[in-house]
Amino acid sequence: MRVAINLLTDDPANPSGAHWFWTRVIPEMASRLTGDEQLHLLVSPTSRASHTGYGPGVHHVTFPWSNERPPLRTASEHLYSPLRLPLSGIDVFNTLLAPIVRPAPGLVVHFKTLHAYTAPESVRPSARLYRRLSYPRTARVADAIVINSESLRHEVTRYLDVDPAKLHLIPEAVDHELFRPGDPEHARHTLRLRYGITRPFVLFVSSLWPYKNCAGLLRAFAAAKPELGDRQLVIVGPGRDGPHAAELGELAAELGISDDVVWVGGVPITETVLFYRAADVFVYPSFNETFGLPILEAMATGCPVVTSNISAMPETAGGAALLADPSDPEAIGQAILEACGPARDGLREKGLLRASEFSWARxxxxxxxxxxxVYARRGGRR
Incomplete structure (x- = not known):
């Protein structure tokens, strides 16, 4: 069995959550290959260096572009894949959206999000149109569709005409070697030197799209500020220089909390563990998530979590976080106060136990x- 995995949809200069996912899953799969099973990774000249050292059962198929050139990358997926993958004898192709011509007998797709429908403002108009045109056909021709939550299953069946038997729930996971409890004082000292975070803080880790609801968190923090004392609000994630970030800065000024908010911007994922370890509470008040991996990352480090009571977040939290209505800043603020107070130790223990249930090996x-x-269903090798 030869499986091709499409890694072209990531920009090597700005790696996304998908990059983190595959760099954790591929080594685990490689260690479980048997007989003549092989993985063939679709990479570009610029992304190949990020996917090496996986072992003898993992090979590369080089395409001209990855997502640093989205239109050319998309064209190559549709035009080059049906020509190139048969040359490598590919039996199963794993991708996000199906090419116009099937490049292998078996087709597995990962539906990571349906933001083209659920959070359209977070997707460029051209990409939104392309996805809305591609999703229905992909759902129709795929042999199997991987989803990461029951919430995403609900969204897929709501927006797409899909055979429910094709949907396979495979949750994401936590890198427990990285995200684990550590010395909070050391973490606070490091953050003080690197980012000027001088006080205890409430933490938000996410890209700054409107649906992530950083605005709601700012309002919640302002409402709870009299009881939060000298705590800061630390915002970690890409988008610091974008238009929505400017709106958030104006909102913080209107609320009178500008001096209490630290805008960190994007940091390497390996550094976010320091923020989780040092924070009093992690708050994730998003309006829509298909999984919400930062919830588990925070829990795995022993950081109490407050998150939304809608979408996939209650499912991922599994009873180990405080839940609040993301449209109600006062409710978020009260949950923050509770997590910083008497509920803290209980949330920490519940969170560590919940995070331990998820592993990249599984x-x-x-x-x-x-x-x-899928390979067996398609009759094995052609």
Missing amino acids: TAERTLDLYRA
Whole structure:
């Protein structure tokens, strides 16, 4: 069995959550390959260096572009894949959206989000149109569709005409070697030197799209500020220089909390663990998530979590976080105060236990088993 995995949809200069996902899942799958099973990674000359050292069962198929050139990358997926992948004898192709011509007998797709429908403002108009045109056909021709939550299953069946039997729930996971409890004082000292964070703080980690609801968190923080004392609000994530970030800065000024908000911007994912360890509470008040991985990352470090009571967040939190209505800043503020107070120790213990239920090894094993099932259903090698 030869499986091709499309890694072209990531920009090597600005790696996304998808990059983190595959760099954790591929090594785990590689260690479980048996017999003549192989993984073939679709990479570009600029992305290849990010996907090396996986072992003898993992090979590269080089395409001209990855997502640093989105239109050219998309064209190559549709035009080059049906020509190139048969040359490597590919049996199963794993991608996000189906090419116009099927490049392999088996087709597995990952639906990571349906933001083209659920959060259209977060997707460029051209990309939104392309996805809305591609999703229905992809759902129709795929042999299997990987989803990461029951919430996403609900969205897929709401927006797409899809055979429910095609949907396979495989949750994401936490890198427990990185995201684990550590010395909070050391973390606070490091953040003080690097980012000027001088006081205890409430933490937000996310890209600054409107649906992530940083605006609601600013309002909640302002409402709870009299009881939060000298705590700061630390905002970590890409988009610091974008138009929405400017709106958020204006809102902080209107609320009178500008001096209490630290806008960190994007940091390497390996550095976010320091913020989780040092924070009094992590708040994730998003309006829409298909999984909400930062919830588990925070829990795995022992940081109490407050998150939304809608979408996938209650499912991911699994009873180990305080839930609040993301449209109600006062409710978010009260949950923050509770998490910083008497509920803190209980949330910490529940969160550590919940995060331990998720591992990349389990995610990889289930994904590889799905490839095997599709391969067998398609009659094995051509």
